[in-house]
């Protein structure tokens with residue numbers, strides 16, 4: 001997967017900020033990293049604050065990656081392990097640790113996946129959705 | 144944020160042994176990967192403490208029993224998934240072939256329909272018209288398909304151990 005050109009990343013971020021609230025923008029698949037001065041020549045953009053209940057795992061940028069899981073699900077752990085092995089920069093959240101308002105925010109962010117019930121749910125760039133520990137698909141998308 | 148209920152080290156083997164015994168009695172099998180199953184059993188215990196019922200560890204729960212009835216373990220989708228993929232969605236249960244190493248399984252697609260398309264778990268399915276007069280209503284276990292003719296469904300399914308509220312009126 002090739003990284004989006006800096007200009008495209010900035011536009012995507014701006015679009016996300018316009019459409020969504022700041023915290024939610026991140027979860028909905030907008031980049032969480034503020035573009036550095038040398039990245040593109042677009043207007044300065046404030047990085048949306050990452051809610052404290054979202055965990056950031058630093059790694060290599062393969063687009064914006066959000067993993068939604070449950071603490072009770074071993075497949076979610078396997079997915080985290082795989083993302084770790086692939087050294088992907090990603091954000092994760094365990095839905096069963098959230099209160100109602102936080103859960104509602106995440107549910108909005110995973111709307112792109114339709115009415116999913118199973119976890120893990122991986123949302124890539126706010127548009128691609130992989131439900132379940134589908135190793136081959138995850139490797140293809142992020143490897 | 145909310146906390147995750149504590150699970151003690153003695154609770155996990157106790158539930159594991161019960162599930163294993165009940166599975167074998169009913170002709171089902173737990174996944175032989177003990178470490179993986181341990182994680183799922185822990186998840187079932189956490190969900191029981193959190194919701195008051197054993198909601199599926201790998202699915203989003205509404206936290207309201209009426210809405211989650213179909214995903215109380217063993218869920219309504221276990222048997223068709225065992226048949227088609229050799230494992231349930233979480234892979235807590237596996238088929239004979241998977242247990243014998245004749246078939247491999249992994250993460251499988253989610254069979255649970257979206258909320259609007261789910262058969263109501265609250266109201267029992269309207270019984271089909273019987274072609275003859277019945278002395279007793281016939282009840283069907285939604286988990287394993289066990290049928291019985293009696294005034295009320297049994298408290299626990301004798302085959303898969305699903306509770307009374309998982310039965311629907313069949314005839």
Ligand code: SF4
Nearest residue numbers: 199216218231232233
């Ligand atoms: S039987 Fe259903 S509820 Fe139980 S662990 Fe398997 S998929 Fe989850």
